[in-house]
Amino acid sequence: MRALRSSAVAAVAAAAAVTAVAGCAAKNDGKGGGKGTVEVTATDSSCELSTKEFPAGHVRFAVQNKGSKVTEVYVYAPGDRIVTERENIGPGTSAEITAEVKAGAYEIACKPGMKGDGIRQKVTASGKAAGTAKRDPKLDAAVAAYREYVQEQADQTIPKAQKFADAVKSGDLDAAKKAYALSRVGWERTEPVAESFGDIDPKVDVRADGLEPGQKWTGWHKLEKSLWETKKISGDDKKLADQLMTDLKDWQKRVGKAEITPTSMANGAKELLDEVATGKVTGEEERYSHTDLIDFQGNVEGAEKAYELLKPVAAKNEPALAKELDKQFTAIHAQLDKHRDDKSADGFASYDTVSKSERKELSDGVNALAEPLSKLAAAVATGK
Template identity: 40%
Template sequence: MPRSTTPRVLQVTGLLAIAGLVATGCAKNKTDSAPAGAAKVSVELDDNGCHVSPDSVAAGPVTFTVKNTKADKVSEAELLRNDIIMGEKENLSPGLSGTFSLHLNGGKYQVYCPNAKTEKTAFTVTGAAAKASQDPKVKADLDQAVSGYQSYVVTEVDKLVPATKKFTDAVRAGDIPRAKQAFAPARYYYEEVEPVAESFGDLDPDIDARVNDVTDQSKWTGFHRLEKALWQDKSLTGTAPIADKLDADVAKLKSLVAKTSYQPAQLANGATDLLNEVASSKITGEEDRYSHTDLSDFEANVVGGEKAFDLLKPALTRIDPALAKTVTQQYASVLTALQPYKKGSGYVDYSTVGDDKRRVLTQKVDGLAEPLSQVAAKVNS
């Protein structure tokens, strides 16, 4: 899960944004078409900063097209309001582009490009609070979707808390076999809703950073720090404080998701962001590099994204039935491709899955990425 190494603390209250839209590395540089009537904003990245055009639009649906023109140090752009991440496009190497769509109310925003010489650029939305213009039946379906997703996130994080404690209790007890057994099941609930956690600034890195995501390894915490202790170091000596912090961070996540709200486009953005997680770190084997439990995370990302899509599906079927059918079929294809690797209640060690088989999984993810990347714009009118 690529992250900026620039320290940042975002104060999250009220509206929670789900980050991301087009899956890089699997979407073949596909960009979404904006819905009819949506404002179009171009964001070009270079090492000096974000170049936003126009820098002011009217309240309502907005589609941002982000392109990395020649930046080596900058690979993402985020839209912030009061330091809340509203949406983002990340993992853009030079020459790549992607989009994200949102329904914006009037007010002052910033486009944030981590690691640029000038990281933040002012962006203004004018006019009264934006109102959706969908057909009443579509609007009712979308209202139900966002309500259902809020309940789903709360439920999954409620499961994450005790599952994490089962893992951390074993760590504190120094019981390596029991901790190893509890590692992947605990992470499963986190991986289902990971884009939500990523919206809370430093909370996701604290819970889920990999070793290459941190500049000071003495401050490295979370699941992967304990994964290294279990599988590589083969010692849990001194890890009790890390286990305690993981419990505290998961409890904080629970308190935050209980008071969040969403936009329909954010559900679609989050589904695609989860697919991006699969392409960028699960299929490559980077995520669980010590335990090789990547396929469990892979399934959780796909299941979490499919849940968001399923909630949007009634509205999308009214808007674009062909697209709804295609995405449904492609989700089923990805999950079917995982079945040969099932082992008991989990999956085989990912290091035993050869490159040829990984390529097949990549092809299945590619087949889903392109149609899924179109959904946010469809539900954002």
């Protein structure tokens, strides 16, 4: 979900100062990030690049945030299709992004404060991507399997979302509440793929504080507010339920055509952990329903699926990294299991019952997983 969460930004700034640096395979020290690296220097008012043309193929973006605000960096293809991104880059810290980029025109955007369209620079990836033909067949298999997975998640979401929409349209408040969180699981598992299209996420998953000027609020969270805060279903809500299904079916039709590469899978896994850090652990994602924990689990499951598919190559190239990721995924699942509640509709305790110390423990677990996960893309980039 692309939304500015002011308190979340403040909360992750300190963590970013540690995890963003630790996650870098090669930090930009002002002397060059290495051959084939595009250096991105972000401030509160600028987004400077070491070059605006680079060879197509596996590209490393070495980012330094010299501003006073937490920032994020996006690489956009035409139509604002997201090729890759990295959120939560704290002031004074660095991050590295490895992405597979085809020849063509792109834009790199720095977003100080993690909001808006960002400060953009036009760039060009030239020539033919080197090494693509020699890619490890295991990576091709991973991409094919992941494509099946994201389509499966979309297909499974539609009937669950329809159950939710039907309850809203019938005016059944209790039934709609019970169906709400379960209707979102498939989306949460594969959110970076949906976000790559650029136009679907703002329709179905935006929060009130993420709306652009003039944008009408639609989607799950608008209905969430009606169900838990207003506690009644209006005629407009019933129309929004139909619109939600229209937009989700659009996602279902398009998700199979998403551009997926081994590095986009790895970066997407990291993005899912960023989603947990900025929305779920803080309790801001599901601020009315407090169903954050099932979203949390969905994000972790989606990240783990991408990792498991890439693991045969990652473990060969970086065995210590794979061992650490196995350890941290096991740990985060154990932490989530502490908050299960068989009596709730979604299987988890309401997040407003989770204490500050317990939230801190979850946050620490997310950071411990996010740090090695940030290195996964580089581990599979060579494909050797």
